[in-house]
Amino acid sequence: MASRSIRLAVIPGDGIGPEVVAEGLKVLEAVAPSGDLAFEQTSYDLGAARWHRTGETLPDSVLEELRGQDVILLGAVGDPSVPSGTLERGLLLRTRFELDHYVNLRPVKLFPGVKTPLAGVTPDDIDMVVVREGTEGPYTGVGGVLRKGTEHEVATQESVNTAFGVERVIRYAFEVAASRPRKKLTLVHKDNVLTFAGDLYQRTLKRVGAEYPQVSTDYCHVDAATMFFVGQPQRFDVVVTDNLFGDIITDIGAAIAGGIGLAASGNVNPDRTAPSMFEPVHGSAPDIAGQGKADPTATILSVAMLLDHIGAGEAARRVEQAVSDDLAERGALGARSTSQIGDAIAKRVSG
Amino acid sequence: MASRSIRLAVIPGDGIGPEVVAEGLKVLEAVAPSGDLAFEQTSYDLGAARWHRTGETLPDSVLEELRGQDVILLGAVGDPSVPSGTLERGLLLRTRFELDHYVNLRPVKLFPGVKTPLAGVTPDDIDMVVVREGTEGPYTGVGGVLRKGTEHEVATQESVNTAFGVERVIRYAFEVAASRPRKKLTLVHKDNVLTFAGDLYQRTLKRVGAEYPQVSTDYCHVDAATMFFVGQPQRFDVVVTDNLFGDIITDIGAAIAGGIGLAASGNVNPDRTAPSMFEPVHGSAPDIAGQGKADPTATILSVAMLLDHIGAGEAARRVEQAVSDDLAERGALGARSTSQIGDAIAKRVSG
Numbered sequence: 134m135a136s137r138s139i140r141l142a143v144i145p146g147d148g149i150g151p152e153v154v155a156e157g158l159k160v161l162e163a164v165a166p167s168g169d170l171a172f173e174q175t176s177y178d179l180g181a182a183r184w185h186r187t188g189e190t191l192p193d194s195v196l197e198e199l200r201g202q203d204v205i206l207l208g209a210v211g212d213p214s215v216p217s218g219t220l221e222r223g224l225l226l227r228t229r230f231e232l233d234h235y236v237n238l239r240p241v242k243l244f245p246g247v248k249t250p251l252a253g254v255t256p257d258d259i260d261m262v263v264v265r266e267g268t269e270g271p272y273t274g275v276g277g278v279l280r281k282g283t284e285h286e287v288a289t290q291e292s293v294n295t296a297f298g299v300e301r302v303i304r305y306a307f308e309v310a311a312s313r314p315r316k317k318l319t320l321v322h323k324d325n326v327l328t329f330a331g332d333l334y335q336r337t338l339k340r341v342g343a344e345y346p347q348v349s350t351d352y353c354h355v356d357a358a359t360m361f362f363v364g365q366p367q368r369f370d371v372v373v374t375d376n377l378f379g380d381i382i383t384d385i386g387a388a389i390a391g392g393i394g395l396a397a398s399g400n401v402n403p404d405r406t407a408p409s410m411f412e413p414v415h416g417s418a419p420d421i422a423g424q425g426k427a428d429p430t431a432t433i434l435s436v437a438m439l440l441d442h443i444g445a446g447e448a449a450r451r452v453e454q455a456v457s458d459d460l461a462e463r464g465a466l467g468a469r470s471t472s473q474i475g476d477a478i479a480k481r482v483s484g
Numbered sequence: 485m486a487s488r489s490i491r492l493a494v495i496p497g498d499g500i501g502p503e504v505v506a507e508g509l510k511v512l513e514a515v516a517p518s519g520d521l522a523f524e525q526t527s528y529d530l531g532a533a534r535w536h537r538t539g540e541t542l543p544d545s546v547l548e549e550l551r552g553q554d555v556i557l558l559g560a561v562g563d564p565s566v567p568s569g570t571l572e573r574g575l576l577l578r579t580r581f582e583l584d585h586y587v588n589l590r591p592v593k594l595f596p597g598v599k600t601p602l603a604g605v606t607p608d609d610i611d612m613v614v615v616r617e618g619t620e621g622p623y624t625g626v627g628g629v630l631r632k633g634t635e636h637e638v639a640t641q642e643s644v645n646t647a648f649g650v651e652r653v654i655r656y657a658f659e660v661a662a663s664r665p666r667k668k669l670t671l672v673h674k675d676n677v678l679t680f681a682g683d684l685y686q687r688t689l690k691r692v693g694a695e696y697p698q699v700s701t702d703y704c705h706v707d708a709a710t711m712f713f714v715g716q717p718q719r720f721d722v723v724v725t726d727n728l729f730g731d732i733i734t735d736i737g738a739a740i741a742g743g744i745g746l747a748a749s750g751n752v753n754p755d756r757t758a759p760s761m762f763e764p765v766h767g768s769a770p771d772i773a774g775q776g777k778a779d780p781t782a783t784i785l786s787v788a789m790l791l792d793h794i795g796a797g798e799a800a801r802r803v804e805q806a807v808s809d810d811l812a813e814r815g816a817l818g819a820r821s822t823s824q825i826g827d828a829i830a831k832r833v834s835g
């Protein structure tokens with residue numbers, strides 16, 4: 134049977150990025166035959182090393198090459214030797230914005246056997262999906278600084294929100310909610326303070342919601358939401374929120390669902406006008422880089438999301454199941470290295 | 485002995501506000517003699533009812549009266565019958581801004597006997613103070629909406645940060661840190677995305693920090709900070725952060741330290757050019773208003789902060805100790821009403 138060929142761009146990045154990506158690819162190779170998939174991989178040398186060497190973060194020519202790919206797998210970017218924001222804005226956010234990744238999809242799910250810091254909480258209590266807006270809000274980079282370094286300095290940051298941008302992400306969130314058993318969508322914002330942006334989100338939720346009578350909707354201020362994540366995570370099914378609030382609440386989501394080593398994400402362009410990009414939520418963790426200590430599970434779960442995105446749902450389920458089985462046994466297994474975890478999961482998907 | 489007379493403005497506000505404020509005042513009256521204090525109370529009818537009656541949130545004349553007071557105690561404002569933001573912006577935030585409450589002081593402390601949702605955490609693990617900026621950042625109200633209601637709508641919110649505003653709150657935070665045993669100050673921001681504002685905070689931390697060699701400093705992105713609040717709260721001693729990040733992390737702080745029913749705060753004008761205002765972190769909770777279900781402890785702890793602010797440290801310690809003793813016994817006491825809790829604590833401080 135002819136297998137489908139997928140052009141896969143790989144951006145290992147900095148710190149533990151290359152290590153966890155290697156395990157993600159290992160699992161991808163292991164599951165590919167069952168999904169009748171062949172991956173044509175291109176690896177892109179982007180991140181701190183390149184910046185030190187050339188001063189480049191994401192050259193236009195590389196961005197154009199990325200546009201020609203089907204899908205992207207990214208490890209992590211950022212290093213203390215590079216001024217804060219340089220790689221984040223110049224590489225990671227630039228990719229999200231240029232490739233119109235307007236949905237930043239972040240499941241928050243507690244797998245059986247995984248330790249949560251919350252007392253008395255079971256896997257049934259934590260199972261949600263956060264749909265974070267990915268291309269506007271406070272992440273636009275709009276703003277500036279006046280009289281820098283003087284006592285009269287003024288530094289501004291502007292959150293820009295458009296009807297176009299808000300509607301498309303809310304519509305996507307309704308679709309996700311409609312596909313899930315509970316069919317509940319919660320908007321998280323701060324509409325009592327950020328009144329202009331909050332009002333746009335609220336009106337759009339109401340208007341688009343009229344097309345989804347089967348989905349119940351709810352609203353929660355971001356400050357209260359963080360409290361409910363810790364005290365009452367059952368409250369949430371699908372959450373839609375802006376770029377910055379989504380950044381914050383998905384880290385709490387990771388914390389309650391067993392830690393950043395398990396949190397996967399997809400930067401999705403649902404209209405498929407450009408390739409989507411899958412990456413673990415964690416950063417480059419330079420302090421543990423190169424020691425085989427990083428947990429590749431978040432990257433492997435991101436690979437499952439990648440498989441879903443390219444239409445290989447059955448392969449995605451196999452990877453998820455393998456991860457779930459591996460997690461269920463971890464407590465009994467003792468410490469394993471990055472590649473030992475990758476090997477074990479790869480073995481399960483192929484076996 | 486002549487007692488000192490303090491002009492106290494009381495804003496009971498909406499929902500459970502009046503109920504919890506009544507208990508706060510009960511405790512204040514009970515502790516006053518020992519502090520040689522006499523309070524000259526003026527109650528201000530502000531909140532949802534007044535807005536419905538007159539359309540006013542905070543009339544200029546009332547604001548001027550408030551300026552003439554020594555200190556303010558506020559319950560809570562906000563009601564679902566009033567458009568979101570009307571009272572928050574028109575009353576609460578207006579007071580904070582007009583009276584230059586540039587320090588929003590929020591202790592996060594787990595008292596012995598209090599249940600935390602975190603597994604395996606003891607009171608020694610959670611003892612920090614968040615110094616939240618209170619007069620700028622994304623709370624300025626700067627921003628607007630263009631082409632409202634059309635598909636071309638644009639809604640903006642601007643975070644405005646000044647050298648003046650950032651320096652004074654950071655300086656205050658260093659003073660707090662220097663007064664505590666651990667002497668550790670952590671800046672929480674998002675300087676890899678909000679580069680202009682984050683850079684101003686970072687440079688100011690470094691510059692002011694040179695004057696406090698005894699205080700160690702640290703930086704944490706807001707998303708990671710929320711994760712550490714849940715997984716590693718021991719990491720924090722004093723935290724300084726902007727207005728919006730402070731709003732969010734102090735709600736997680738409340739969640740890990742036993743819930744919003746216990747979280748106190750002070751909107752402080754350290755230069756004493758206008759009265760400071762003390763209030764529980766919680767909102768007006770209209771769903772449980774008038775039922776005697778609200779926990780007045782957060783308001784009573786806010787009263788302790790108020791006492792500290794007016795120089796009645798000994799009375800403040802008595803209130804804190806009474807709360808601490810009450811909390812230690814709560815587990816054994818079963819459900820009590822709002823006024824029963826207030827009575828019990830008042831009895832302890834006077835007895």
Ligand SMILES: CC(C)[C@H](C(=O)O)[C@@H](O)C(=O)O
Pocket residue numbers: 221222225226380414676677707
């Ligand atoms: C690295 C940083 C720019 C990024 C973000 O803020 O989006 C990260 O925290 C994330 O959540 O993917």
Ligand SMILES: CC(C)[C@H](C(=O)O)[C@@H](O)C(=O)O
Pocket residue numbers: 325326356572573576577731765
């Ligand atoms: C009611 C609201 C405007 C307020 C804030 O955002 O500051 C509240 O959440 C708080 O933390 O005091």
